Amino acid sequence: MTTTATAAVTTRGLTKRYGSRTALHGIDLDIARGGVFGVIGPNGAGKTTTMRLLLDIIRPSGGELRVLGEEPRTGGAALRRRIGYLPGELHLASRIRGRELLAHYAHISGPVRAGVVDSLADRLGLDLARPVRSLSKGNKQKLGLIQAFMHEPELLVLDEPTSGLDPLVQQEFLRMLHEVKRRGGTVLLSSHVLSEVQQAADEVAILRAGNIVKLATVAGLREAAVRRVRVIVAEADAPALQATLERVPGVAELRVSGDLPGTVGVEATLDTHVDSFVKALAGHDLVDLTIEEPDLEQSVLAYYDDEAGVQ
Numbered sequence: 001m002t003t004t005a006t007a008a009v010t011t012r013g014l015t016k017r018y019g020s021r022t023a024l025h026g027i028d029l030d031i032a033r034g035g036v037f038g039v040i041g042p043n044g045a046g047k048t049t050t051m052r053l054l055l056d057i058i059r060p061s062g063g064e065l066r067v068l069g070e071e072p073r074t075g076g077a078a079l080r081r082r083i084g085y086l087p088g089e090l091h092l093a094s095r096i097r098g099r100e101l102l103a104h105y106a107h108i109s110g111p112v113r114a115g116v117v118d119s120l121a122d123r124l125g126l127d128l129a130r131p132v133r134s135l136s137k138g139n140k141q142k143l144g145l146i147q148a149f150m151h152e153p154e155l156l157v158l159d160e161p162t163s164g165l166d167p168l169v170q171q172e173f174l175r176m177l178h179e180v181k182r183r184g185g186t187v188l189l190s191s192h193v194l195s196e197v198q199q200a201a202d203e204v205a206i207l208r209a210g211n212i213v214k215l216a217t218v219a220g221l222r223e224a225a226v227r228r229v230r231v232i233v234a235e236a237d238a239p240a241l242q243a244t245l246e247r248v249p250g251v252a253e254l255r256v257s258g259d260l261p262g263t264v265g266v267e268a269t270l271d272t273h274v275d276s277f278v279k280a281l282a283g284h285d286l287v288d289l290t291i292e293e294p295d296l297e298q299s300v301l302a303y304y305d306d307e308a309g310v311q
Contacts, residue, residue, distance in 0.1 A: 008186040013063035036187040038201030045207035047190040081110040084148035088159035094133035105147040138164040232288040238264035
């Protein structure tokens with residue numbers, strides 16, 4: 001279990017109010033060192049507010065928080081040099097070239113190893129000689145990623161980091177995250193795109209209206225997600241198969257359809273581990289079996305339904 005002493009980020013009852021509006025309702029988090037932690041939620045869920053509180057850009061209305069063992073309010077510049085940050089709304093000075101801007105950030109953030117900036121620029125496909133004002137949204141995002149990664153911080157806080165990036169660059173970004181993990185760094189990543197977090201994160205927090213409605217590992221979300229399954233058997237065996245599947249926990253929405261001559265397809269949804277489902281099929285002579293990847297999108301969207309409430 002992650003403790004306050006070993007966690008990269010710890011919050012207890014973290015609250016943020018703006019006048020009569022409460023943006024965060026008592027958030028409790030323990031983010032272990034050496035992994036990627038994803039925060040999922042729609043716009044307005046509290047993702048950016050949480051990150052700004054951790055960086056002391058804004059101050060909490062209540063609760064406690066520690067980042068890399070220190071309180072952000074008193075950690076000052078020394079603590080911030082241990083952190084790389086990419087804001088969701090990136091504003092860059094436009095009158096200078098990319099390389100000059102990164103040199104300025106390097107002076108602020110601390111030493112940058114020789115060759116790191118050029119290596120990151122090559123990997124992301126960014127020309128550092130171009131003026132910032134001439135860069136597209138995607139290229140400005142690359143510049144923002146370089147400034148966050150270049151001093152190899154202990155903690156990366158990345159708010160919607162792949163916004164504007166093409167799919168090939170997104171894959172390179174994922175490789176960069178895995179490298180951070182291998183060297184023992186920690187990443188806090190926010191997104192409203194589940195597939196992005198699914199590929200990168202070890203654990204996730206699902207935010208809804210300033211509340212954490214679910215804390216889970218990605219593997220745990222996958223385990224509990226709904227899968228679609230399809231079993232094809234000889235026509236004569238279809239009634240017996242249907243009767244079997246009706247007794248398997250987690251099987252629902254059974255539907256029988258015609259298939260190839262002499263065979264029948266039985267389709268269903270499965271919201272539990274595939275082990276019991278596969279074992280139940282052992283007594284039947286299968287022609288074919290398809291188990292689709294779990295639909296994590298539907299699992300997460302369920303937490304945003306009005307009827308789901310806040311847990």
